[in-house]
Amino acid sequence: MGAYHLQEKLGVGGMGEVWKAKHNMLARPAAVKLIRAAAMGATDTLKAGTARERFEREAQVTAALRSPHTIELYDFGMARDGTFYYVMELLDGLDLQTLVDKHGFQPPERVVKILRQACHSLHEAHLAGITHRDIKPANIFLCRYGTDLDFVKVLDFGLVKHRATEKGDGKLTQEGMIAGTPAFLPPEMGLQQGNIDGRTDLYALGCVAYWLLCGGLVFEQPSGMAMVVSHARDVPPPLSQRAEQEIPEGLERIVMRCLEKDPGNRPADAKALSDALAAVGIEDRWTMEREKEWWDNIGR
Numbered sequence: 001m002g003a004y005h006l007q008e009k010l011g012v013g014g015m016g017e018v019w020k021a022k023h024n025m026l027a028r029p030a031a032v033k034l035i036r037a038a039a040m041g042a043t044d045t046l047k048a049g050t051a052r053e054r055f056e057r058e059a060q061v062t063a064a065l066r067s068p069h070t071i072e073l074y075d076f077g078m079a080r081d082g083t084f085y086y087v088m089e090l091l092d093g094l095d096l097q098t099l100v101d102k103h104g105f106q107p108p109e110r111v112v113k114i115l116r117q118a119c120h121s122l123h124e125a126h127l128a129g130i131t132h133r134d135i136k137p138a139n140i141f142l143c144r145y146g147t148d149l150d151f152v153k154v155l156d157f158g159l160v161k162h163r164a165t166e167k168g169d170g171k172l173t174q175e176g177m178i179a180g181t182p183a184f185l186p187p188e189m190g191l192q193q194g195n196i197d198g199r200t201d202l203y204a205l206g207c208v209a210y211w212l213l214c215g216g217l218v219f220e221q222p223s224g225m226a227m228v229v230s231h232a233r234d235v236p237p238p239l240s241q242r243a244e245q246e247i248p249e250g251l252e253r254i255v256m257r258c259l260e261k262d263p264g265n266r267p268a269d270a271k272a273l274s275d276a277l278a279a280v281g282i283e284d285r286w287t288m289e290r291e292k293e294w295w296d297n298i299g300r
Contacts, residue, residue, distance in 0.1 A: 001032055001085045002077050016083075020090060030074060031091070035084040055084045061130055062086075062157040069121040071141075071155045091153055093143025096208060100137065103298060105215035105244065108251055109285035110150070112277050114142065115209055117152035119274035122205070125157070126198035126270055132157055133196065135204035136184040137211055149291040182224035182231075183217045184208065187261045190228040199263040202273055206258025206266075210236075213251075214243040218259065232261075250280040 004021040010031065011018045021032040037051065059076035075087040096114070099106070106114075118140055125132060132139075134156065145151035180189050186203035188194035210218050218237075219230035236259045239252045254276050260266050267273040277283070 001034075001079055002075060002087070004030060004032055004075075004087055006032060021087070029090045031088045033086045033088065034079075035086075037082040037084065052078060052084075058157065059086060061128075064128070065121075065124055065130075065157070067121045067124040069117045069152050069154060070124070070157075071153050091141050091143045091145075093141055093151075095155075096137035096140045096142060096212060099142060100211060100215050106212045107286065108213060108245070108248055109282040110290075111209060111212045112251065112280060112283045113150060113286050114140070114152055114212065115205065116274045116277050116283070118154055118205060118208075119270040119277070121152075121154040122198065122201050123270035123274070126201070130157070131196055131198060132201050132204075133189070134180050134184075135201050135208060136181045137208055140208060144295060149288075149295050150286070180204075182227040183219070185228055185231050186263075187232045188263065190232045194263070197263070198269055199266045202258050202266050202270065203260075203263070205273070206255050209255045209258065210239060210242075213239060213245070213247060213255070216242060248280055248282060251277070251282070254280070 001021070003024045005024065006019040006021050008020040009017060010020055016033060016035040019032045019034065021030050023030065035055070055078075056076070059073065062071070063073040063076075071091075072089040073086060074089070076085065078084050094102075118135075122132065122135075132154070135154075139155045141153040141155055143151050143153060145153075180186075182190075184204045184207040186200045188196060188200060207218050210216075217227075219227050219234060221227045221230055236256070239255055240247050254267075254273070258266055258273070267276060
C-alpha cells in the first residue's frame, strides 16, 4: 500500500481490515486500515469518483486534527484494485469494547479520566465543525503511549460530518443509510431528523460511559432496529439501578444528562462535559500507581 508493506492482520471490521505495516524506508511501524470500495459507496464506475472524493475529504479532515487524543493519520490513498487505505499511528493497548468484555466494568475514577480525554479530542473536532457520528467503545482506544498509561485515542473519524460541506454536497452521503452503531445511536440520528452537531457525539459518549460503569448497554434489545427505537423513544434505566458498584451521584447525573433525548438538555459542548466531570472530584483517585499495577498485571 504505497510505501508501506503489510505485515500482520490486526483485525477485521464491517468496512474492511486493519494491518500492522512497515514503511519501506522508515523504522516507525504503522497501522493500515483497508476500506472496501463498496463500503464507501463505490458500487459501480459512476459512483467511484464520488466515493473517492468522500474518502479523501474524510482523510483530510482527520489529518487536520491536532489533539493528542485523536488518532494521528500519516497518509492515505487508493490501491490499484480500488481499495481505500489510511496509514495511522500504531497503538499499544486495547479499545474500550475489549476492556469491558475482558475485564468487566471499570472504577468510576478511571472512567472519568477516560471520558475527559475523549472530550479533549471531540472538543477540537467540534470547534472545527466536525461531528464524529460513530462514538462507541470500539472507537476509543486505551493505550500505553510513551511513558504515559491509560492514554486515550479517539479512532475512526470515517463517518464525520462537516458543517461546511453539508449544504450543496449531499451527493457525498449515501442515501437511505443511517450512519453509526445502533447500541450507541443518538435519537436524532435514528429518527434522521434535527441538527446533527457536537451534542450528538456527547449522547454516544454517555452511552460509552454507561457501558464502562455497568458493563452493559443502555438498552439491551434483541436487534439493532429495536435498539434504534429504544434510543429514540425509551427512558434509559438509571445507571445506579444497573451498576454492580457504587456510582457517585454527581457522575450518574452527568451521564444521564448526556442521555437526554433533546440535545438542548445535554451538556452544551465537550469542554462543558469535561469540566463537569472534573468537578465530580474523583479523577485523582486513579493514581499513577494504580495505572502501573493494572498495565503490569492485567493490561493487554
